[in-house]
Amino acid sequence: MFWTWDHSTEWALNRAGAQTLGASNYYGRRPETFIEDYTRLLQWCGKHHIDAVVVWGLLRDIHGGVESAKRLCDVAAKNGVRLLCGVGLNAYGGVYYEGNSPYSLEKHLEAHPELYGFDQAGNKMAFNFGLLGQKITHHACPSRGENQQFAADSLRWLFTQLPQIGGVQMETGDTGICRCKTCRERRTHPENEASLSWDDMALMYPIAAKAIRSVSPDALIVCETYSNPEPSPDPKKPQGFGENKAAWADECLAKFPEKVFVQWVGDSLSKPKNSVAWTDAGKVSNAPRSNIIRAHYSTYWMGQRGEIAVDWIADLAQKSTAHGMEGLSIFGEVSPFVAGAELNYLALENLGSASNPKASLEIFFRDVADPLLGGKKRGKQFLQLARTFGDGPRVADALKEIYPLCAKLPPDAARRWTWLANSLSSSVCTAG
Numbered sequence: 100m101f102w103t104w105d106h107s108t109e110w111a112l113n114r115a116g117a118q119t120l121g122a123s124n125y126y127g128r129r130p131e132t133f134i135e136d137y138t139r140l141l142q143w144c145g146k147h148h149i150d151a152v153v154v155w156g157l158l159r160d161i162h163g164g165v166e167s168a169k170r171l172c173d174v175a176a177k178n179g180v181r182l183l184c185g186v187g188l189n190a191y192g193g194v195y196y197e198g199n200s201p202y203s204l205e206k207h208l209e210a211h212p213e214l215y216g217f218d219q220a221g222n223k224m225a226f227n228f229g230l231l232g233q234k235i236t237h238h239a240c241p242s243r244g245e246n247q248q249f250a251a252d253s254l255r256w257l258f259t260q261l262p263q264i265g266g267v268q269m270e271t272g273d274t275g276i277c278r279c280k281t282c283r284e285r286r287t288h289p290e291n292e293a294s295l296s297w298d299d300m301a302l303m304y305p306i307a308a309k310a311i312r313s314v315s316p317d318a319l320i321v322c323e324t325y326s327n328p329e330p331s332p333d334p335k336k337p338q339g340f341g342e343n344k345a346a347w348a349d350e351c352l353a354k355f356p357e358k359v360f361v362q363w364v365g366d367s368l369s370k371p372k373n374s375v376a377w378t379d380a381g382k383v384s385n386a387p388r389s390n391i392i393r394a395h396y397s398t399y400w401m402g403q404r405g406e407i408a409v410d411w412i413a414d415l416a417q418k419s420t421a422h423g424m425e426g427l428s429i430f431g432e433v434s435p436f437v438a439g440a441e442l443n444y445l446a447l448e449n450l451g452s453a454s455n456p457k458a459s460l461e462i463f464f465r466d467v468a469d470p471l472l473g474g475k476k477r478g479k480q481f482l483q484l485a486r487t488f489g490d491g492p493r494v495a496d497a498l499k500e501i502y503p504l505c506a507k508l509p510p511d512a513a514r515r516w517t518w519l520a521n522s523l524s525s526s527v528c529t530a531g
């Protein structure tokens with residue numbers, strides 16, 4: 100699966116306005132570019148066995164609202180790819196991410212201010228969450244029946260308006276939880292100071308899945324947990340984004356709807372971080388729910404956007420398979436013109452396929468990367484040289500190796516090495 104925000108997705112080249120990082124940013128490209136970006140992306144996924152693409156910000160007035168989403172659902176269906184709408188249930192905008200729609204969470208809360216979430220001090224939960232420029236995020240109180248109804252109505256509307264949409268990836272919010280009296284009394288687990296709540300997930304996901312399935316019984320539903328699947332050793336401490344699952348997570352997971360994909364965060368369990376040992380206690384069961392794991396490779400969230408990450412993806416694929424995961428999700432925002440991103444996407448295809456059941460990096464190099472990079476052992480060489488990024492003397496040596504190679508190789512292979520040379524020289528450039 101590919102995961103994307105609309106504002107950072109840049110597959111149509113030489114068009115203005117893409118952002119390179121963020122969540123919940125403004126949209127800066129033209130409406131027609133939104134269609135072009137995702138058309139290319141979906142066509143590529145269709146050719147390369149990527150099963151689904153998550154789009155956060157799918158519905159915005161500024162890039163054509165429902166009409167644009169419909170066009171992309173058609174493209175996805177034609178290419179055999181499931182287009183999934185990113186949906187925030189208590190935060191992250193609701194179904195209609197931005198604009199003048201009754202299904203925008205922001206509009207809903209502005210019209211009914213009593214339905215907001217409230218912090219410990221009793222303040223309405225509407226605060227700046229902008230990473231690039233200001234963006235106010237609006238939180239709903241999940242305990243309020245009106246908000247549960249709003250989420251269910253919005254989802255039924257989404258699947259009625261877009262009958263070809265493949266499903267949703269939904270979240271309850273990880274930017275703080277409502278601390279009104281009803282929420283505090285409802286939650287049965289210690290969640291003081293928590294940024295996310297397993298109790299809220301267990302409350303909202305069944306309501307949402309029921310609404311979706313009432314219109315679209317076959318929809319693919321992915322439920323975010325914001326956690327890695329390794330149990331926390333602390334029986335009382337709530338965990339933050341990407342940390343071990345809370346001690347009470349399994350109790351809440353048992354209340355999740357059946358036949359959904361439970362989504363986990365893989366960054367700490369795999370290279371390059373490897374900060375958490377993934378033990379047998381972190382194995383997942385695929386009955387009655389499936390499991391998928393997502394990581395932030397090749398993004399500014401944890402490195403360089405577009406950098407090659409094939410060995411890290413292989414590491415996650417191997418560990419995930421051994422621990423019961425059925426799906427892998429990586430960012431798909433960068434065009435495969437960027438050779439690092441291209442190799443990552445092809446690695447996801449190859450390492451997650453039956454032709455490479457052990458997710459062997461050697462097989463990926465031999466069958467996929469080497470031919471694209473000019474021949475035997477070139478894949479490994481490319482990866483090794485890419486890792487000199489930012490290291491002046493080693494970059495200088497790498498460039499001495501790459502430039503003569505470019506002259507000898509056919510154009511497409513040379514283009515990929517040229518990208519690497521430019522990327523490395525930019526990392527140590529002192530011009531300007």
Ligand SMILES: [Zn+2]
Pocket residue numbers: 216217240241242243277278279280281282283
């Ligand atoms: Zn509340």
